[in-house]
Amino acid sequence: METQISANNDPLAAAYLAMEHSAFYDVPLKNFAAPWTNEEQSLFVPLNDYSVTVIGMVRDEVPFNQLLSADLLYQGDPALGLPPYSPANNDHYEALEVSGVPLKDALVAARQSDLNGLPATATAGVITSRQAARAFFIAGTNRAMFRFTLLNHLCLDLEQIKDTNRAADRVRQDIPRSPGGDSRLFLNNCVGCHAGMDPLVQAYAYYDYDEVAGRLLYTPGQVRPKYLINADNFKPGYVTPDDQWDNYWRAGPNALLDWDSALPGRGNGAKSLGVELANSQAFASCQTKKVFKAVCLREPVDSADHAQIAAMSDSFRANNYSLKRLFAESAVYCRGE
Structure with a gap:
């Protein structure tokens, strides 16, 4: 790595080399993803199909940009002898974590539809992972x-885009x-x-999520009852x-989120919505x-930082949405801090 920086004057290559170390996947990347997998946004949760993916x-x-739409899940390599993936519990991932096998070497990709029984058209990346459900x-x-x-993937809460x-x-x-009898509130x-x-x-x-079975439910053609609750609150409302x-x-004003003009802006199901958002x-x-915050351990604070964020965002899209490259570019920018 030192050679890449000094002799070859290639700090980006050095950053990629650093990411070859298994510790990158076992600690910072695991901690990066963990808060997205729970409402409390806690780091202190077991490995699961969302974070591992x-x-x-x-x-x-x-x-x-396939994160919210792909027919994809990652799991531990079957050769590790772990409990098999189950759509009804997290035993596989907890055993993977306990095993101590480096995640860099342990993970294999699989079609989500082969693991959880969803039709491929109903899979939506981490949205239809067991943990997200x-x-x-x-x-x-x-x-x-x-x-x-x-919150997790557009960095926005509803109040900011109302x-x-x-x-x-x-x-x-x-x-x-x-x-409360006051229509102005609505x-x-x-x-x-x-x-x-x-x-x-x-x-x-x-x-839906079946708490008793501990798994995601999918009922094609049948709207879940939760969409029809409390109908008496406003009978003329949308059914x-x-x-x-x-x-x-x-x-x-939310056109400023810069939606992809090549997409229709409408569709059916979670997969096409994931494409729209991502x-x-x-x-x-x-x-x-x-990624900037995770690598630099701070928020952007000045015009140079914000210009770097804009440049890296453009690079992210131009380089096939490689999050690994974002980590490398952030490391280069913040080196020496």
Whole structure:
């Protein structure tokens, strides 16, 4: 590595060489992904199919814009003699962690549909991992899955993107239009999130988490009951008929998230929604900011930092969405700090 820097004057190659060390995958990369896998955003969670898939995608430089849509999961190599992958428990990944085998050497890619029984068309990368279902499809209304996907992968919370000028025709019945008897609360606050969010969350209408069986449920053609709860809150509200989603935020101020103009902005199911989200400039910028913070151990603080973030975000997209390259470029920029 020293030779790459001094003799060859190639710090980027040196950064790639450093990432060949197994410790990169076992500690910083594991800690990088772990908070995305739980509502508490805690580092202190066992390895699971979500975090291991992130680690494997980085190792193999799988285009990271497939994170939310691919028919892909990583697991431990069957040759390790671990308990087999199960869609109903986390035993495989916990045994992998306990084994101490370096993750750099232990992981193999598999078709998610072969492991969890979903049709390939219903797989959506980490969104349909067991861990994501357990954390974000459990109970509720499936809005949690969307909110935490925004937080983790677009670096945005709903308050930051609310827009009270979008049509409210897809806001579900469970949202009161006059909370506390005051319609202004809905018109000036609630609608700002729900008018855009509810048409997107419709993508998850056939997904749920079975707490008893401990696994993701998928019922094609059958909207989950959670989408129809609390109908008396506003009877004229939207009744979800299927999993067709529309991105109302392609218009108005959230057009600044720079959605891919080559995509239609609508579709059916979690996979196509994952494509929509992960091909936005907001997704690329978010990955860049997260990697910068993980490597440099700080937020960007000045104009030079922000210019670097913008340049790396462009590089990320230009280099086939390689998250590994983002780690290398961040290390080069922050070296010596």
